[in-house]
Amino acid sequence: MITKHLNKIIVLFLSFLAVGAQAQTNTDWLENTMFQSGKINVVIAVLGVVFVLITVYLISLDVKLKRMEKDRKNEET
């Protein structure tokens, strides 16, 4: 399942990397966004980190569960 989509994942990862590199060269943009309106965007970013990490964990749990279900199905047949 993952190997089938591996090239897509790699492309996605590289594009994130490219965006990240862009942001690195232009930190003014980041600082300006984060420091405006009393730094409220830092709070949004922190909530985003919580959400993203929990979601990534749930996805990994889902993948494991899928694999278990598949194994069980194979045994039954």
Next chain:
Amino acid sequence: MWHYWWKILSAIIVLATIIFGLGTPLSPGIPAVEPDRINNGVTSLTIKGYNTRFTDNPDAIKVWITNGDATFCPYEKTVVDDTHIRVTFSVTEKIADAFFDLYVNTPREGTMYLPSALLQNGLEVSLNPDEGDDCISTVSAAADAFDFPNQPILNETIRNVFYHVPSWFAMIFILVVSLVHSVIFLNKGNPLSDISAANAAKVGLLFALIGLGTGSVWARFTWGAWWVNDPRLNGAAIAVLIYLAYFVLRSSVNDSEKAGRLAAVYNIFAFVMMVLFVLILPRLTDSLHPGAGGNPAFNQYDLDDNMRVVLYPAIIAWFGMAYWIYDLKNRMEKMKFKQIMKDDY
């Protein structure tokens, strides 16, 4: 359905802490003053307010700066709009420190204070400076309102307390769950307890990563770097490494009985080290985190009462969320284990 109640309750409380944590206004404050240095002679400054309404009663506003025991009053003061005041100071006297503190007092907002607001530039620093003018009004509090304190540098990011701190509490809670299962395993030798302990430690690691991630973002825009050499940060990183070693140890021994025993003993050691590195050592030294030499979340001087109202439910709710995630993982892994056992015999 009835046994879902604590899961739904936790989710609702987390949602409520997000709504109240973001929706409650910040108390008025002075985030910045421009320029941030004061020259020998005449200096004009623009004071920036946040959530202030300076035009309400411009004549009643008092502005003063202090340096050591000395106080200096502006000889000119103009309210530009709700969030800007222009003041002109004339400072030629000797001063005690390099930094001036700024005070703004208004009838509506009370006394707002910006420590180390201004750096002296070309002023004579003396051990025994002359006393300055005496224009200060009595320091007063703002009218009662449900709001969060407006701290210099922190500003709105003080709300992160509701999302950063509970993840560490949740980590400690779920590692206690892990510890309890390890002790049960050592007593009874049931392999399911060993699986529970490992799963709880994994969820603990997830919450440690959330704590480190949120803390890192917060630190970047308040302390100025993604990672600073703060005892609490380094302690948390060491605790994460100690728990990573637990997983390595558990999976490196082939005999599952032996692996379980070794891992359970190591888990007890890891928990003690975690408490030492996360809870005890950072309190013994100076730290950028609040609460050196105390309990920051329960100390009356470190946490505002209005923030407690949101933080404590948030901690309880994240206990529930952590246990829920652990429960899902645990049920899954136990099912897998039973399946393997059935296949073997």
